[in-house]
Amino acid sequence: MQINFYKYQGAGNDFVMIDNRTGNFKNDTKLINWLCDRRFGIGGDGLILLEESSQVEAHFKMTYFNADGRQSTMCGNGGRCIVAFAQFLGIIKDECIFEAIDGLHEASIEGDDIVNLKMIDVDDVTQSSQDCFLDTGSPHHIKFVDNLEAINIQVEGAALRYSDRYKTFGGANINFVEVRNSDLNIRTYERGVEAETLACGTGITAAALAAALKFNLESPIHVKAIGGDLSVNFRRQASRFKDVWLNGPAQQVFKGVIDVK
Numbered sequence: 001m002q003i004n005f006y007k008y009q010g011a012g013n014d015f016v017m018i019d020n021r022t023g024n025f026k027n028d029t030k031l032i033n034w035l036c037d038r039r040f041g042i043g044g045d046g047l048i049l050l051e052e053s054s055q056v057e058a059h060f061k062m063t064y065f066n067a068d069g070r071q072s073t074m075c076g077n078g079g080r081c082i083v084a085f086a087q088f089l090g091i092i093k094d095e096c097i098f099e100a101i102d103g104l105h106e107a108s109i110e111g112d113d114i115v116n117l118k119m120i121d122v123d124d125v126t127q128s129s130q131d132c133f134l135d136t137g138s139p140h141h142i143k144f145v146d147n148l149e150a151i152n153i154q155v156e157g158a159a160l161r162y163s164d165r166y167k168t169f170g171g172a173n174i175n176f177v178e179v180r181n182s183d184l185n186i187r188t189y190e191r192g193v194e195a196e197t198l199a200c201g202t203g204i205t206a207a208a209l210a211a212a213l214k215f216n217l218e219s220p221i222h223v224k225a226i227g228g229d230l231s232v233n234f235r236r237q238a239s240r241f242k243d244v245w246l247n248g249p250a251q252q253v254f255k256g257v258i259d260v261k
């Protein structure tokens with residue numbers, strides 16, 4: 001069997017993208033894990049299927065898998081990349097609505113490669129002295145730190161991700177965030193990749209909302225990830241957030257055909 005694929009990246013968070021409007025690609029954990037493997041497969045932090053949606057308002061549906069091959073919750077950078085892919089396929093022009101696991105998302109494309117994605121409303125942020133937990137479509141632990149470069153993300157991220165606190169609901173993504181003036185710098189340990197990725201969209205969104213609460217920062221908040229710069233716009237009412245938008249680059253990198261034995 002041969003699979004036609006495209007490779008996309010959003011601030012260095014990279015995805016294998018497959019047009020599955022035919023429904024021919026069947027979910028298979030081992031296969032997806034292999035396709036995402038950087039040495040034996042194509043390579044990616046995740047794999048995304050663009051599929052037909054049964055919801056009348058939606059132009060298409062996004063089905064997201066982490067690099068471990070398992071279907072997961074919302075992916076913000078993947079959401080921005082699939083919008084660019086839908087435009088490339090001629091499904092949309094520069095605005096759309098699509099279905100994802102956490103509901104319908106509006107999105108728009110500006111210029112060559114900036115994709116703005118509307119995220120879910122956030123009503124619930126759990127705060128402790130240095131940390132916050134919130135769900136922006138995926139679950140995120142935010143730890144505010146003073147020296148981001150010094151953190152061993154693999155060790156400290158895994159320790160929190162596998163801690164008793166997150167065992168009950170399948171773990172969380174762990175974000176280390178340093179506030180510099182009113183901007184944020186972030187590094188993320190991603191669940192399902194089980195390593196640091198170059199950017200995580202739902203994590204960047206969560207970091208911006210947590211920082212707005214903790215440090216009274218106003219929208220928009222600029223966030224520097226290892227793989228690029230994004231911004232988050234929102235409307236805040238006390239500890240509730242609406243009209244949350246994640247904005248940043250999303251690009252096609254290459255396309256190809258892979259033989260599946």
Ligand SMILES: N[C@@H](CCC[C@H](N)C(=O)O)C(=O)O
Binds near residue numbers: 076
């Ligand atoms: N890279 C993503 C987050 C993908 C989901 C995450 N790994 C999880 O399983 O929670 C993003 O850009 O949001």
